[in-house]
Amino acid sequence: MSVSGKAAIAGIGATEFSKESGRSELQLAAEAVRAALADAGLEPSDVDGLVTFTMDTNTEIAVARELGIEELTFFSRVHYGGGAACATVQQAAMAVATGMAEVVVCYRAFNERSGHRFGQVQMAAAGNVDNSWSYPMGLGTPAAMVAMFARRYMHEYGATSEDFGRIAVIDRKHAATNPNAWFHERPITLDDHQSSRWIAEPLRLLDCCQESDGGVALVVTSAERARSLRQSPAVIRAAAQGSGTDQYTMTSYYRDDLTGLPEMGTVARGLWQQAGIGPSDVDVAVLYDHFTPFVLVQLEELGFCPRGEARHFIAGGALELDGELPLNPHGGQLGEAYIHGMNGIAEAVRQLRGTAVNQVAGTDHVLVTAGTGVPTSGLVLGQV
Template identity: 45%
Template sequence: MYKLRDKYAIAGIGNTEYSKFSGRTVRSLATEACLKAIEDAGLTVGDIDGIVSFNFNDSAPAIGVATEMGIENAGYAVDYAAGGNGANLITLAATAAIEAGLAKNVVCFRAMNGRSGFRLGGGRDMSAYGVTQYTAPLGWITYPQAMAMWARRHMIDYGTTEEHWAEIATTFRANAVRNERAMQRTPMSKDDYYNSRFIVDPFRMYDICLESDGACAVVITAAEHARDLRHKPVYIMGGAYGGGPTQGDDLFDAIRWPSHSHNCFKYLAHDLWGSAGIGPKDVDVAEIYDCFTYSVLMALEGLGFCKEGEGGPFVMDGRIAPGGELPLNTHGGLLSEAYIHGFNHVTEAVEQLRGTAGVRQVEGAEIALTTAGAMTCGSAMILRN
């Protein structure tokens, strides 16, 4: 269990423009986001002695970005090979590095040309092992295909309907309309959602996240140091990483397990809430990893905001909209702002807790949840102001 409650804080954040075609290298995007985060914190490049990234073999190495920025002594430079679970993982890892004395000020980033370069949503080269030897030859090789099967099982087991998916997609789009950084700012009605084409049943086009070029970064430092810097610190109360019996499986292999067993958040919830010393009812705003509409339900159920199988009804009637009981993805999320592998959730949570989110601001937000990953393994983090 994470035992560094409130000892470390996010002192700076940085974002590039999000687009379909950046016209730049990933290294350039990463450098821009990191420099913006450092400047936002009121630090200089010379103050940074640690750098961490996560990637899917599609990003710039941490040490390369350190060189690009002119960091003379990166005593802690690490690249995590991680998927959707990486956003909170690297942030928590940075606090552990500082605690261990490996660095004092660490910049963490995720950068990708996820639309103009390596596209995660497409087919993949897959080794023929386990169940994969039977599925890959049939063309079953993309993430939407795997998640669609899980979503359909949830509908069969619990009565979840397309109305629940529509509520999530349209709520997040409405949030994106108010966000100048968002890639998708055109208002979307329920009719627009229902009239969109199916990609893989039961997922329509608007159930699946964007493909984006861009980068995000944060600066982590000790809480006492952060209090002397430019912005009000956003403290890291707690966090957790992990999954259940399927966390080592390929997405497709995991389908052989019962539908309730592949929810990673169910397995990390105890450590998450225990590390922060709070519970679901204490959260004011949540930035939930929404690679698909379905993954939002899994986080809500697994982390205890509602009972297993009740995620669909939970999101209805404005509960997850601004002014609702639990505002979600106030920036538009991966579905409508951009897909920066969930790291834009972390920067949005910081803005909410600073009170600098403008028209997106959740009134009185003091505690935020961020989640990362979907199903076989994931991570989550609790932040406070």
């Protein structure tokens, strides 16, 4: 059994993206959900399902109460931070396909800059049995953990800081022409990247995603019902989750090979099988870009190039809007905002509608990935 073609994203909504929202996370969630419902031409009374992240502070019943959603027949949460993004849509699609709910809204809202900042050392996490091995050694932040991974990848395959910087440059280039992006009209050069300060070598400031305040919501319903609603639907052609052997988070140091993301390989196999397509059929890639090195490794795990060859794949303009694989036309989490990947799913929907600011012509299939270095998820969205 597969959910392929049975459900669609019929509405998208978001708050503004900022560094100081000035309001509660619950208000951000409510605003984003209301905007997504309005986009789809639906009312809160139409909703009978809600899905979010275990990290979200906004309970399903609180969101329902604030919006006037009357009854919920399905509610669910997904673990592993940004790795949950595409899986929220997968959960919603499964609920719709099995008749557990008719209209499910996926949401994520936080004050990640003005409130709880994920990038800092979390003392409460030090007691975790896995963290207890790494925190005393200084691996207490996501950047520090990814830096260890990146250093090994560089050693094995000859990648350089400049190769990582090319991801930052392309994201910021696309963000510069996106009015909703935090870095609108602020592109960078490779020299800018190379002169930015170290965060945890070999990661520089411009290798790291933003800290953002904001919220994003997505309305999922049956493909049949979506066709009768206000917007052209983005059909869910494939949805998959993946966790690899000896998985941990950010730096899976239990593994013999520290230079891959096998959990993304698991997701890739599920996506291609369900959707009946392969990497060459993807028109736009919205890849999770919380740290630039993981974008290169995703390209390899997803099958766009062989292991260790991503630096060559991206060197000739492949990621430009008119290239072989346009990357993050909205600017990604490096350029638009860091909303745990949910804003990337919204961009995929816009690309399929033909309403994106940086529209890629002839878009039939968009690949979206969720957080990397953790158990993760992915989507292939397509035209009706």
